[in-house]
Amino acid sequence: MLTRLSPLTELATRLRTAGFPLAADWRTVDTWFRSWADHPELREELRSQLRSLSAAQVAKLLRSSRETTTHFAWCLLDSPADPFSFWLHEYKAQKDWREGYADSVHNHRYHFCTTILRGSYLHERYETAHDPRTGLISAAHLRRRTLCQAGACATMLADEYHRIPSATSGTMTFLVKSRPVSTFSLSYDPASGIGHRHVPVEVRLGELADRI
Secondary structure, three states, X not given: OOOOOOHHHHHHHHHHOOXXXXXXXXXXXXXXXXXXXXXXXXXXXXXXXHHOOOHHHHXXXXXXXXXXXXXXXXXXXXXXXXXEEEEEEEEOOHHHOOOOOOOOEXXXXXXXXXXXXXXXXXXXXXXXXXXXXXXXXXEEEEEEEEEEEOOOEEEEOOOOEEEEEEEOOOOEEEEEEEOOOXXXXXXXXXXXXXXXXXXXXXXXXXXXXXXX
């Protein structure tokens, strides 16, 4: 009798055997992801899988996860050999949000696909203008605003800009991310008109000694 693969193993196997560089054809990954995320028992199966983690697996998950200004980012799978990683985002109550990345207009260094497991959030997509001297965002124009409910799927490419200004308390999303396709990302605060460039520590490490 065949044993059904766990949801994460099933998706990971599909991505590992894609036969092409995932970041080069993320739209195909999006098609696969939407079909995978449509399974009616996905939320229950992910819950069961988390409950069955060994002590070593729990320790690894905790080491790789982090808190942001708007949500907790739980790292479910991130192997250096894989051209992708899996994450669970747990949004804080709105009263606990601090000004930061998710609620600014921003892009990412990677492509990603996401589905809402529970709750909802307001999702905005933007067109941006950039300062030719600094490369920073100088203006942002709202293209579309959507209230996304449980079961909704979306994909974002690294050169696309969006914002999540609000989410209901306890909103949970699952994401599959590509490896970085850029060394930095950008954000823009519509209220102040100030843009920022975000460079991760691993990119800066090579020059650290020279800066001492």
